[in-house]
Amino acid sequence: MTEAASAVVHDILGRRVDDVDQPITDYIINVLADEDFDFGADGESIFEALGELLVDSGCVADHSECRLVCSKLSEKFGKHGLVKEKPTVRSLLAPLRMYDGMDEKEAPKKKAEPVDGPLLTERDKMKIERRKRKEDKQREVEYQTHLEEMEAVKAGMPAVVVSHENSDGPTVRDLHMENFNIAVGGRDLIVDGCVTLSYGRHYGLVGRNGTGKTTFLRYMALHAIEGIPKNCQILHVEQEVVGDDTTALQCVLNADVERIQLLEEESRLLALQKEIEPDADPEKTTVEQNGGVDKTSVAQRMEAIYKRLEFIDAYSAEARAGSILAGLSFSPEMQKKPTRAFSGGWRMRIALARALFIEPDLLLLDEPTNHLDLHAVLWLESYLVKWPKTFIVVSHAREFLNTVVTDILYLQGKQLSAYKGNYDTFERTREEQLKNKQKAFEANERTRAHMQTFIDKFRFNAKRASLVQSRIKALDRLGHVDEVFNDPEYKFEFPSPDDRPGAPIISFSDASFGYPGGELLFKNLNFGIDLDSRVAMVGPNGIGKSTILKLISGEIQPSSGTVFRSAKVRIAVFSQHHVDGLDLSSNPLLYMMRCFPGVPEQKLRGHLGSFGITGNLALQPMYTLSGGQKSRVAFAKITFKKPHILLLDEPSNHLDLDAVEALIQGLVLFQGGVLMVSHDEHLISGSVEQLWAVSDGRVTPFNGTFQDYKKLLHSQ
Numbered sequence: 001m002t003e004a005a006s007a008v009v010h011d012i013l014g015r016r017v018d019d020v021d022q023p024i025t026d027y028i029i030n031v032l033a034d035e036d037f038d039f040g041a042d043g044e045s046i047f048e049a050l051g052e053l054l055v056d057s058g059c060v061a062d063h064s065e066c067r068l069v070c071s072k073l074s075e076k077f078g079k080h081g082l083v084k085e086k087p088t089v090r091s092l093l094a095p096l097r098m099y100d101g102m103d104e105k106e107a108p109k110k111k112a113e114p115v116d117g118p119l120l121t122e123r124d125k126m127k128i129e130r131r132k133r134k135e136d137k138q139r140e141v142e143y144q145t146h147l148e149e150m151e152a153v154k155a156g157m158p159a160v161v162v163s164h165e166n167s168d169g170p171t172v173r174d175l176h177m178e179n180f181n182i183a184v185g186g187r188d189l190i191v192d193g194c195v196t197l198s199y200g201r202h203y204g205l206v207g208r209n210g211t212g213k214t215t216f217l218r219y220m221a222l223h224a225i226e227g228i229p230k231n232c233q234i235l236h237v238e239q240e241v242v243g244d245d246t247t248a249l250q251c252v253l254n255a256d257v258e259r260i261q262l263l264e265e266e267s268r269l270l271a272l273q274k275e276i277e278p279d280a281d282p283e284k285t286t287v288e289q290n291g292g293v294d295k296t297s298v299a300q301r302m303e304a305i306y307k308r309l310e311f312i313d314a315y316s317a318e319a320r321a322g323s324i325l326a327g328l329s330f331s332p333e334m335q336k337k338p339t340r341a342f343s344g345g346w347r348m349r350i351a352l353a354r355a356l357f358i359e360p361d362l363l364l365l366d367e368p369t370n371h372l373d374l375h376a377v378l379w380l381e382s383y384l385v386k387w388p389k390t391f392i393v394v395s396h397a398r399e400f401l402n403t404v405v406t407d408i409l410y411l412q413g414k415q416l417s418a419y420k421g422n423y424d425t426f427e428r429t430r431e432e433q434l435k436n437k438q439k440a441f442e443a444n445e446r447t448r449a450h451m452q453t454f455i456d457k458f459r460f461n462a463k464r465a466s467l468v469q470s471r472i473k474a475l476d477r478l479g480h481v482d483e484v485f486n487d488p489e490y491k492f493e494f495p496s497p498d499d500r501p502g503a504p505i506i507s508f509s510d511a512s513f514g515y516p517g518g519e520l521l522f523k524n525l526n527f528g529i530d531l532d533s534r535v536a537m538v539g540p541n542g543i544g545k546s547t548i549l550k551l552i553s554g555e556i557q558p559s560s561g562t563v564f565r566s567a568k569v570r571i572a573v574f575s576q577h578h579v580d581g582l583d584l585s586s587n588p589l590l591y592m593m594r595c596f597p598g599v600p601e602q603k604l605r606g607h608l609g610s611f612g613i614t615g616n617l618a619l620q621p622m623y624t625l626s627g628g629q630k631s632r633v634a635f636a637k638i639t640f641k642k643p644h645i646l647l648l649d650e651p652s653n654h655l656d657l658d659a660v661e662a663l664i665q666g667l668v669l670f671q672g673g674v675l676m677v678s679h680d681e682h683l684i685s686g687s688v689e690q691l692w693a694v695s696d697g698r699v700t701p702f703n704g705t706f707q708d709y710k711k712l713l714h715s716q
Contacts, residue, residue, distance in 0.1 A: 005033035008076045012069060013059050020057045024585050024621070028053065032073065043067075043074035053623060057585035173199040175362070175390075177227035184215055185624070191414040197362070202384065203392045204401045204423060207411030209628030209656045213394050214238070216411070217364045220392075233360040237368065241350045243340030248330060248350050251339050252321040255354040259314045266305050269298055317357075324353045327379040328372070329540060345371035345541070356383065363391035369400055370653045373541040374679040375713055396655050398423055398682040423657070444478070451475045490658050492635065492666030493610035495642045501568040505530045505644065505673065506552055511561035513551060520559065521547060522697050531644055533673040536684045538702070538709060539694035545677045548699065549573065549647045552675070572643035574651050578634040584623040588613050588633045591622065595637055604640075611636045612662070627654030648676035652683050663687075681706050 006029045010017055017025055028050055039045055047070040051063065060066045175197040182190040189212030197203065205213050219225050221236035228234070241251055254260055273295075309315065325335050328349045339350060348371040355363055369377050377400065384391065384404040392409070395401055401408075401423040408419040408426040419426045451471050458464035507528040514520035521544045529535070529552065537545045550556045551563055553573050565571075583591050592604040608618050611632040622630065631654050639646075646667075652660045664686040667674055678684055684691075684706050691702040691709060702709055 005029050005077070008032075008073065012072050012076060016059055020059060021585060021590075024053065024057050027621075028059075032077065039074045039077060043070035043072070046070040046073055053584070056583070056623070175228055175232065177225050180219075180225045180227075182212060182215060182219055184212070188414055189215055190411070190416060193416050195409065195416050195418060197390050197392070199390055200388065201390055202387065202404055202406045203390070203409050204405035204407070204426075205392050205394045205409045205411065206401075206423070206426075206657060208658060209626040209654075211411045213411055214366055214626075216416075217366060217392065217394065220362070221364055232362060233358075234362045234364065235355050235358055235360040236364040236366070237351050237355045238364075238366050241339055241347050241354070243338070243342065243347060245338045245340065247336050248325060248339055248342070248353075249318070249321055249335040251350055252325060252353045252357050253317055255358050256312075256314075256317060259309070259312060259317060262305050262309055262314065266302070266309070269302050269305070272298060273302075321353070321357050324356050324383075325350075327376070327383060328353055329376045349376070352380075359389065361389055363387070363389065365391060365393040365395075367394055367396065367654065369395060369397050369679070370650070372679070374538060374710070375540050377679055378710065378713060396652055396657055396660050397680055398657060398660070399680075448475060448478060451478070490612050490662035491610065492612070492632075492659075492662045494639055494646070494666050494670040494672075495607075495610075496671035497570065497642045497644045499568065500531060501566040501644065503530060504528055504564060505566050505569050507564045508551075508558075509562045509564070511551065511558040511563050513547065513556070513558050520697065522699070524561070525699055527692075527699060529645060529673050529675060531671075531673050533645075533675060534687070534689040535675045535692055536688040536690075536706075537675070537677050537692045537694055537699070538679070538684075538706075543694050544697075545694050546575070546649055548694065549575075549649055549675070549677065552645075553647055569645060570641055570643040571645045571647060572638040572641075573647045573649070574635060574638055575649035576653065578638065579627070579630050579654070582622050582630055582633060585621070587619050587621055588625075588636070589618045591633065592637065592640070596640060607640055608633070608636050612659075628656055628659055631655055632659070643672065645673040645675070646670065648674065648678070650678055651676060652678060652680045681710070 009025075009029055009032065031049060032046070040048070047067055051066050051070065054060050054066050054069065055063060060069050177196075178194045180190070180193045181188065182193070205216070207213055217236055217238070220228065221234050223230065223232070223234070246254065322332075322335060326332075330349070330353075339347060342350070352365075352368055355365070368380065372380065377397075381400060381403045384393075393401070393405065403422075405422055406420075408421070408423060410417045410419060410426065410430070419429055421429070451474060455468055455471050455475070458468050461468070505528070508525045511525040512520055512523045513525075514522075537548065539545055547556070551558060552565075553571050554563075554565060555573075557563070583594075586594070588608055589601070589604060592608060593599070593601065596604065605618060608614070613629070613632055613636060617625075617629070622633070625633070631651075635651075651663060655663065660680065660683055664683060667687040674688065676684075676688065691704070691706065692699050693702040693709070704712075
């Protein structure tokens with residue numbers, strides 16, 4: 001099967017396959033050769049599973065060609081008889097392949113072992129066969145439902161239709177998930193997981209990058225874990241909404257599917273009522289006189305619609321949606337703009353607004369603060385604190401977790417553990433547990449060693465035989481205490497520059513800037529940066545903080561005035577662009593070798609290791625790394641030449657909490673200047689000494705702490 005799949009792939013993609021790294025080619029062929037792989041209609045499942053990889057690796061030029069190639073692959077595999085006519089059915093709890101996720105059929109259940117007893121009669125066999133067909137049909141319906149839900153999740157849409165009440169079962173309260181397993185790409189992420197979500201509690205899901213936090217949320221969103229009722233409405237805010245001509249406000253309103261359907265039906269019936277002619281004879285039926293329309297039925301349906309609209313509070317929906325968008329920094333004018341006019345960060349805000357507007361039974365949030373400014377983060381905090389239902393949030397922002405969560409779910413070593421309290425409480429409890437476990441382990445080891453020493457010393461001494469036997473029995477009864485397992489410490493070691501350019505390093509003199517055709521963003525900027533600068537710029541999104549970083553780095557030039565940079569200064573810039581620009585078809589070591597040709601491999605390995613990319617992690621394909629791991633590769637790349645100044649644009653996005661702590665320690669020890677844009681209170685408080693407030697086209701020092709700045713925003 002693999003050889004046939006390889007031949008088809010090479011036939012369609014031609015010589016371009018030869019230029020792709022062998023592990024990538026093998027991965028593509030193995031996915032297509034998998035007997036359980038569902039090719040989908042016109043190769044749609046191939047595009048979902050491998051599309052991004054085909055484009056990133058250079059197998060195809062763009063997404064348009066990729067869809068065409070996927071269609072051809074599906075057709076060729078079918079002609080060669082490599083596609084099964086009836087896909088097998090796979091259990092949703094089976095391990096998932098990378099990039100396929102839940103886009104697979106369930107595996108057939110293992111046949112029951114034969115048992116002793118009388119042979120089945122023909123009648124019994126027919127009953128069993130009918131029951132089996134019924135179960136197969138039900139599984140197929142459930143599977144199709146999972147597919148539809150997954151497509152909805154990918155599109156940033158609600159995973160369920162909002163019905164405002166659970167009509168097909170009792171109201172969903174607590175969720176009990178027991179003995180579930182989650183795996184991706186053949187790698188176990190959670191084994192024998194057990195967790196109970198109590199109604200109305202707010203959970204923070206924490207753990208190292210790559211442990212499976214996002215995958216766990218995806219499984220829950222797809223109802224792929226036993227214990228989640230079918231009528232439980234779950235919404236996973238993971239991807240931005242698709243940009244089109246729909247306004248931001250209408251995009252949020254459209255999330256309430258039932259409301260939209262009722263309003264559309266109301267509009268149709270109103271138009272129908274206008275077309276119906278007055279009854280000529282009230283005694284006669286009106287159906288024939290009005291083109292087959294029963295006027296009485298129309299009136300009754302209209303009454304039912306109005307009652308339902310009132311019940312779901314449909315007429316206040318626009319005000320509620322507008323209030324949520326306003327809290328996320330959308331002005332009234334912005335709410336009327338089409339979604340295609342917004343950047344990815346703003347579209348993520350719209351997706352978040354949709355989730356808050358829907359109020360599902362279980363809300364799943366994955367790094368919701370990544371695309372928010374401090375104003376919006378503070379609003380979201382106050383909104384989530386009052387959230388009446390259950391939610392789980394993954395976040396790297398310590399203070400955000402401390403404010404909004406009531407419990408912590410800790411994912412470590414393929415196990416989920418629950419802790420009461422916010423993140424600070426969890427950290428103290430966890431530290432105390434580790435200390436107690438370490439003490440118990442050490443005491444057990446000392447006792448065992450003492451007994452073993454006695455046994456070894458007097459094992460062949462006849463006079464001490466009874467004592468030796470009693471020690472051996474006591475040693476068996478003592479048992480083992482497991483050694484304390486903890487995550488290895490993260491480290492961020494920014495290389496300090498060997499030289500120190502003379503002052504001034506960077507200085508702005510009456511510098512102004514505005515993009516062509518627009519108004520001036522900044523006017524008469526006057527400030528400087530040197531090797532001792534430790535500054536964080538704060539201000540609302542869209543005010544121009546990232547533009548300041550570009551002016552400093554020389555990526556753009558001022559419209560007037562001057563920006564001086566020392567000829568000897570080396571500047572490193574970190575932004576989301578550098579993470580997104582990584583070569584996904586490569587691995588971290590190979591990527592560094594391409595960026596810095598001629599540098600010994602061992603030196604590059606050592607530099608990657610200084611940011612926690614060690615051992616096999618440096619050889620893993622980039623597309624298998626988590627967002628935080630990719631961020632650390634980007635840090636390694638920009639700092640290899642020992643910069644004097646670090647310009648950091650939201651550096652903590654995608655890092656886990658331990659990595660943020662390591663980043664703080666690395667910045668504290670760095671022997672150079674730091675200027676960052678961030679809304680992470682813990683990062684700012686731990687690594688910088690001064691705040692610059694950006695507003696009204698000016699950059700001014702803020703006299704106070706980050707806490708003082710937050711109080712100022714609260715008071716406004």
